[in-house]
Amino acid sequence: MIDAASVSTVAVAMLAGSLRVSTPFLFVSLGECLTEKSGRINLGNEGVLVLGAMVAYAISYHTGSPWLGVLAAALAGMLLGGAHGAICALTRVSDVAMGIAIMLAGTGIAFFFGKPYVQPTAPLLPTIPLGFWSDLPQVKSALAVSPLFFIGILAAVLLHWVLRTTRMGLRVRIVGDSEDAARALGLPIARIRLLATAAGSGLAGIGGAFLSLCYPGSWNEGLSSGQGLMAVALVVFSRWNPLTCIAAALLFGAAGALGPSLQTVGVTQGYYLFYAAPYVVTLVILVLTVLPGRSLRGMPGELSIGR
């Protein structure tokens, strides 16, 4: 049953799947990376992702413009992330626990208002046909890449540059690495973290828009399967470096595409186990990369998960 042809089919399908599935991972991990660079963790990005998907789909349905939907998703994400950032600025409030609460609240709000949009079809984002050179329909559909993928890569490069070379990026990193140093410099710690969290959640919201407007390309309550939380692990894996986030997202995307790819060649046994591949990959990567008693290179010093 397993021959060269089906292996290459799976390979093409996984490549295609990787390009598709990785984009939400990329956006959420970039957002999480920015937030964590400022010394705070936002598990609420899972809720932001779901809310972003719903808002994008609803706005696209009502206005007929999917790009407006993407914008609205980013705004909704910034709002929810801003709430997280503002509340966590209060003393004694745990950012990890608040993230879980924001996740529940965001998902609840999305399901509540998303009920009427499960049925109707909204206009989706167009794709860029990079497979024009090929006659094979599989290759054509595999290389129909969403413009959001390229925007994501652009955002990663931009974020890397901002964090590394600009004054703004330096301030974020100071606040994230040492509150004492930031205080000594008179930096507005709470405000910088609030902005970093809101901006990060804005990116996560765009990731959500991809889910509903590109791939899978519909809105329902089972749309997100924990990408927002896996982004936290992904950021650890990429050592808080936006450029490495791209590679990590592609890897996770490929793992996520394993199950559907095997289905295309008729392997239906163990569907659920292949479906769990990204979680297993995440876990294995965490076990392999995190060493006890040693802080990871690039990890912000003020991060609560690092203590």
Next chain:
Amino acid sequence: MTAPQDAALASRPAALRAAPVPTNTDRFYPLRRTMEALCAPVAAMLLAAAAFSLFLLVLGKAPADFFDLVWRGAFGSWFSLQNTLQRASPLLLTALCAALPAQLGLVVIGGEGAVVLGGLAATVAALLSAGAPPLVVQVAMALAGAGVGAVWMGLTGLLRAKRGINETIVSLLLAYIGLALFNHLVEGPLRDPASLNKPSTYGIGEANMLGPLPGTDLHPGLAIGAVACVLCWVLISKTSIGFAARITGGNLRAAQLQGLPVARLIVLACALGGAFAGLAGMIEVAAVHGRANASLAAGYGYTGILIAFLARHNPLAIMPMAVLLGGIGAAGGLLQRRMGLPDATVMVLQGMIFVSILTSETLYGRIKWFQPRDTRR
């Protein structure tokens, strides 16, 4: 220019902000502390109720109708009260799954995985011991459910203690993996071919089911959950292990300097919590469903986290909170029928309660009346 300085002062440890008042000079300090622990959550819940009322008003629904329906659907009649308590029973156990590791300062959120795998293991145990007396089968089911739950969550504790990997992420990843494993086994190797629409395992047999408590429709899970909560309270507040755990949660470095077995405590707390979650799955199988299927993954593990935080990880406070959340869940159907509200309404309300209860953490130590006073003159 003053804002950063204020923030600087606020984020310093409390001890540096003001000279500490010796608590032993204030006779009323225990009372003050208890009042603080009661008032802050109540204030938070009132705030959440107010915010949710506003939400309903914006949508053009009457908040009074909503709370009236929740009351009637949750506690208004013997039938609805039984429904509420039925829903609360697994929540008691899954809340412990989050509250026990929380004593050590860990945020464990993967109880759902232990629930489904515990339920599945219990079913397998029943199928393997078919023919034995019901009591033997039930004990085997309980041991299998609790054991598998303990191993699953213990793994989270082990990775945390030995490798320093964040327990929140690991427990959630394991929950997803556990659910996938559960679905694979229920829809594959363990599936009863006769279950067409809803893939299920073979039934455990009518004789092996846990019967209702005398005079009610309630299954014994409620009693088991309540006993577990009381036992955990004793464990945490009256034993040296519990004391060691609270020291570790309060100040890790102090615990390490004291030579406390921190790693072992972490694994123990996680495994014990997982055992309770697995037991919850076993009870759902043995008292409600009679077999393992997708009904087990009803989100009990996730609601348990919310309850643990509402109870501020105090096992005794888990009991009323589980009943409250069980009641809100029980009223969900009535809300859908009478007010035309989608089922996600309950989630929105839960989210608001969760956010405001966590926000209320900031009140502790802020209100002067609740703080110890210096009565030496």
